[in-house]
C-alpha cells in the first residue's frame with residue numbers, strides 16, 4: 001500500500017518564509033527589542049506603502065508590489081460607511097452613482113479625509129497580508145506620505161497603520177522614498193536630485209550628506225494635466241468630458257516635447273450645445289499645448305530648486321543627472337524637455353510608478369542606516 005502525504009502549497013511557502021526570515025533577519029537594537037517583537041519579527045512581513053493621491057501601492061519584501069490600487073473609496077452618502085475601496089471604487093466613479101459618494105481621500109496631496117484614508121489603509125494592508133500564509137499578522141510598515149502633511153495627519157496615518165495590525169509603523173516623505181527606490185546615493189556626500197511627479201503633487205528634492213538639502217513641493221502634477229485637457233476640450237471643442245477620459249488621452253498621446261511622429265486621438269464626450277454624445281479628434285500637438293501650463297510650472301519648480309543649489313552640488317548633478325519618478329513623470333519627452341531647459345541630463349527611473357513603495361520597503365531592509373531618513377511624530381510607533 002502506498003501513502004501519499006500531500007502538504008498544502010502554503011506549507012511550503014511558510015517553511016520558505018521562516019527560513020528566509022531566520023537567514024536574513026537582523027536584530028537591530030537588541031536593547032529595545034522585546035522578546036515578543038523579536039518573535040513577530042521572525043515571522044511577519046516588512047511592508048512599504050506608497051499612500052499616493054492617485055494610487056496606493058503596497059510592496060512586500062521578497063514579493064515585490066502586491067497591491068496597486070487607485071486611492072479611491074466609495075462610501076454610502078447617508079451612513080458614510082465604505083462600500084468599495086480601490087479599483088472597484090474608481091470604476092463606480094465614472095458611472096456617477098446617485099446614493100454613493102466617491103471620495104479621493106488624499107486628493108491634492110493632503111489627507112483631506114483622514115477617517116476614510118484610515119479605512120483605505122486598513123483595507124489594503126490587510127489585503128496584502130492576506131496574500132501571505134503567515135499566521136502572525138503583524139507586519140512592520142513604512143508608509144510614504146506627501147511631504148508637508150501636518151502632525152495630526154501623520155499621527156492619523158500611524159494610528160491607521162497600527163489599527164491595520166502593524167507591529168511597527170513608520171513614515172517617510174515621498175521624495176525620500178522615491179530617491180531610495182530609484183537607487184540614488186542618498187547617504188553619500190555627493191548631490192543627487194529626484195523629481196517625483198504623481199497625481200496631486202510634484203516634489204523636488206536635492207540630497208547630500210545623508211539628508212535633504214533643498215526641497216520643493218507643489219500641487220501641480222498629473223491630475224492638473226487632466227483638468228487642463230477637460231478645460232481645453234470644453235473651450236476649444238465645445239465638448240464635455242470627464243477626468244477619466246482626459247487621463248486616457250494624456251497617457252495615450254500626451255507629451256512635454258515634440259514627438260518624432262505626432263499622433264491623433266478620438267475623444268468621446270457630450271456636445272455642450274446639443275447635449276448629445278459627440279466625438280472629436282485631437283492631435284498630440286494640441287494636447288501638449290493644453291497641458292503646457294502645468295508642465296511649465298513643474299519645470300520652473302525644478303529651476304527654482306536649482307537656483308538655490310550650492311555650486312558644488314550643481315557640479316555633482318551635472319555628472320549624475322536628475323532622476324524623474326512618479327506616474328506623471330512618465331509623460332513622453334519630459335526628460336528631454338527638462339534637459340533642454342536646465343542643461344542637466346534628466347531621465348526616468350526604472351519602474352517610476354513604484355519607486356516610493358519600493359523605497360519605503362527598502363528602509364526596513366537597511367533600517368539602521370536609513371532610519372534617519374524617516375519622519376513622523378515620534379519617528380515611528382509600535383503597538384503590542
Ligand SMILES: Nc1ncnc2c1ncn2[C@@H]1O[C@H](COP(=O)(O)OP(=O)(O)OP(=O)(O)O)[C@@H](O)[C@H]1O
Nearest residue numbers: 052053054055198199200201222223326327328331
Ligand atoms: N504613461 C503615463 N503618462 C503620463 N501620465 C501618467 C502615465 N501613467 C500614469 N500617469 C499619471 O500618473 C499619475 C499618478 O502617478 P502616481 O501613482 O505616482 O501618483 P501618486 O503617488 O498616487 O500621487 P502623489 O505622489 O501626488 O501623492 C496620474 O495622474 C496618472 O494619470
Ligand SMILES: [Mg+2]
Nearest residue numbers: 052174198356
Ligand atoms: Mg507619489
